[in-house]
Amino acid sequence: MLDRLFSPLTINGKTLKNRCVVTPMLMNFCEEDGTCTERFAAYHEAKAKGGFAMIVTENVAVTSVAKGYQWIPGLWKDEHIPGFRDLTDRVHQYDTVIIAQLNHPGRQASEKYAKAQSWAPSAIPDPYHNEEMPHEMTITEIHKTVEDFGDAALRAKKAGFDGIELHGAHGYMIPEFMSMYTNKRTDEYGGDLTNRMRFALEIIENVRQKCGPDFILGYRLSADERVTGGLTIEDTKAIVPYLDQAGVDYFSISIAVNATDDQMIPSMYYRHGYQADYAKEVKDVTCKPVITVGRINDTRIAESILRSHKADLIGFARQSLTDPETPNKAREGRFEDIRKCVGCLHGCVGHIDTGLAGSCELNPLVGHESDPEYQTVPAEHPKKVMVVGAGPAGMQAAIAAAECGHQVEVYDSDRWAGGQYRIASIPPGKGEITAFLRWQVRELEKLHVPVFLNTTVTKELVLEKKPDVVVAATGVTPIxxxxxxxxxxxxxxxxxxxxxxxxxxxxxxxxxxxxxxxxxxxxxxxxxxxxxxxxxxxxxxxxxxxxxxxxxxxxxxxxxxxxxxxxxxxxxxxxxxxxxxxxxxxxxxxxxxxxxxGRVSNTALAEELTAAGVDVRIIGDAKEPGLAGAAIREGYLLGRHL
Incomplete structure (x- = not known):
């Protein structure tokens, strides 16, 4: 039933083994000077190993001041090449194409991280940095930036990337020139569409001159900027044929800018595949492959989009965080084994926006793929473990402990597994939480871990069972x-x-x-x-x-x-x-x-058991009320290190 999704597609001489693409997401995994790290490489390698046909990295800075965040990758100097060569070699061993997305954030650069005033076509502040006035670029500076993009593309080629993608979306520098929302110039780079496209077309020409015709050149664009005076889908359909003719090999279609960023990075309140219709309109005006994105967390929905001829490739951005093995599992028909992104945006966007490294609330391994602390190691002395509470923390602890060889049982007084997180699934837009909880239950079933629901755990029951360890994931009590x-x-x-x-x-x-x-x-x-x-x-x-x-x-x-x-x-x-x-x-x-x-931690049983001399480990809301991600991570690490 996934024939289209798992059919090959060739882009400029490179054959993709399927239509599953990891589209760019900022994660803050590189060094402050843009150098590739083991963390960055292992993070991408996990997705390649999981079966994705093409990975497009998060935006790679083309100059040292092209930074909107602190730890983004860079290709502005030759010293960056060796680290990224290691990354591309590791990805290629899984027959995965890897693309470097090149970007200059323009007015969206942050003086805090760039250590310099931002550059833009016009002196109009960005909504997110409205206290910082960007420098209005001169013609000489425009020409220099064109060269910067071309030089970075050449370094990407030397580093083993199969191509580059120009970030022409989301209100960064390239679309700032393209859009009358941000471009108020009256020279040869402003006014008529011919002039506003000039910057992008010159970059494409420069990349082609330096990298040759056999290097993939993709282009990401916001099909509709969703702001007054911004680019609309009709503008985009007029622009795409010129980019196509200039040498673009594929188009990646998104929407919105910073002022409408909730539409750019959709939460759980957006419908699945809500941007696919924009991709379809772009597909109607080009013969080049088109990628669509936007709340696509199910390969069966991806297949329906392909069968509807709305796109040629499917971007699984945040879904690839929640489960980097999504393609392999789907190809084998193991749909219930796939963790699905619930659109919470807490670990990915929430952490990035507060200056932290990205993560995933439901997948503790993100960013720790090669971290020894997170690896599964068989227990030297397996223990008998009793988990009290079948919420996300308790079940994750049980899964991790069982994977390490411990003998585990799970108990909960409710008729349903899931605890407070299941209750959180009930309001509008949050139903997909139950899919994650069902995934946890299924993992326990596969590991032959018994789950006793409708069972209240007392001190007497614990003393009768004589566990080596009790994991108290007993949740909270309302105030x-x-x-x-x-x-x-x-x-x-x-x-x-x-x-x-x-x-x-x-x-x-x-x-x-x-x-x-x-x-x-x-x-x-x-x-x-x-x-x-x-x-x-x-x-x-x-x-x-x-x-x-x-x-x-x-x-x-x-x-x-x-x-x-x-x-x-x-x-x-x-x-x-x-x-x-x-x-x-x-x-x-x-x-x-x-x-x-509000809520307070429920520790009554833990305190009673501790007084009786039982080894009790308190986790999740029972330790401190909070979001599910912290509880899941805590359970995962406890189970790994009992």
Whole structure:
């Protein structure tokens, strides 16, 4: 059923063994001077080993000041070549084509990392760096930058790359010249489309002159910049034939710029393959292969896009983080063995945006592919391990321990595996979380680890089982603020009970607590056509969520008709209302009041067992409430090193 996806395709003399492509993602794995590291090489090698036909690296800086982040790769000097030669040699042994994406961020460079003022076609600040005014490039500087791209491409060829991809998307320097959103020049590089394309066409010509005709030259572009005055799909369809004629071998189609970055890097609130229609329109105006991207985390969806003739190749960017073996597993029909990206953006985008190295919430190995601490080593002295709690932390600990040869059993008092993470799957847009939890359950089944659900673990049961180690992944307990008058009224319920289906609510609901959990509970209720008001003491809601998914969540909340009262305190709960003060002083009618104020770690069993002399290891929310990624990583490492 995946005949198209696993059919070959030739690009400028290089035959790709299938249509699965790793499209670029910034990971911050290189040295600060742009040098390739073992971490960077091993990260890409894992994807090649996993069966991807082509890998396009994250944007490689063409000059030392072309930096929007601290640890990006570089090809601005010959000293970079040996490190990348090691990378390409390791990738090629798996019959995988590897492409270096060349980039100059233009006005999106950061003075903090570039140590210099950014360059741009016009002196207009970037929304993300709006305190930094870019230098308006001179003609001489434009010509120099053209040469920089060509020189970097030649170094890529010497380093063993099969080609380069010009980053002409997402508001970086090349599209800054192309778009009237950012280009206000009136010389030969501004105004008419002929002039605005000149910079890109000169770079293509320079690369071809220096690297020859048999070197792959790809071009990534934002088919629609999704901003007022930016490039539209009709502009793009006019531009593509000129790029094609100039010598581009394939097109990689994305959308958006920094100002619309939530559309560029989609969260769980976007539909699968939502950019494929843009790729189809580009495919209609070129005979060159076209790559599509955008929330494609299932090879069967990828196949449908290919069968619909919307694209020739499929970009599995974040899916390749969650499971770098996606192509191999799909080719073997092992669909349930594939971990699927849930679009949380916490480890990838969230870490990068805070200056950290990239990761994946669901795959602890990302960035640690050759790290000894993360490898599976058979236990010298296998232990009997009892895991209490079948949430993501507990199950990951059980998987890792069983892989090392320990005898493991898992227990949970709920009828479902998944703990708080399963509850988190219930609000709109988050259903794919259950696929990951099912993946964990299946891994335990394959390892013959018994999972006892509907089973409450007591001290007596533990002493009867006599485990060598107890892993306490016992989760959290919701906070009930007893100081609020009326909080014990029968119309007051817990947010987690609402999501679990343990209670229903009336038509008018007030959710007390505007953190991520409270807002997701509110969105769930609003999607059921309830009248919902969120009350939050802080000056914003869902402030503990990342910028892109938060933006999408709040938009969905607004679309569902919910209201939010911020900088507002609950003074009293009555049988039919909630009395608040602060920014809002009123009595809000309410049939049901939902508490989502916070959670505390549940350590009662762990403390009781420790007092009885049992070796207890506390992990996940039971140790410290937080996001699933930290809990999964903690469970993984504990299981590896019991």
């Amino acid at each position: 009930v603020p007893k100081k609020i008058p009326g909080v014990q009224n029968p119309n007051v319920v817990l947010g987690q009970d609402v999501l679990k289906g343990a209670v229903n609510t009336g038509r008018r609901c007030v959710v007390v607590g505007g953190g991520l959990v409270g807002v997701e509970v509110a969105n769930h209720l609003a999607s059921l056509l309830k009248e919902v008001t969120v009350v939050e003491m802080r000056d914003g809601i869902a402030l503990d969520e990342g910028p892109a998914p938060r933006k999408d969540l709040l938009q969905d909340l607004a679309n569902n008709g919910a209201k939010a009262y911020t900088s507002t305190t609950v003074d009293e709960i009555t049988d039919h209302s909630v009395i608040v003060s602060g920014a809002h002083n009123e009595e809000i009618p309410a049939d049901t009041v939902v508490l989502a104020i």
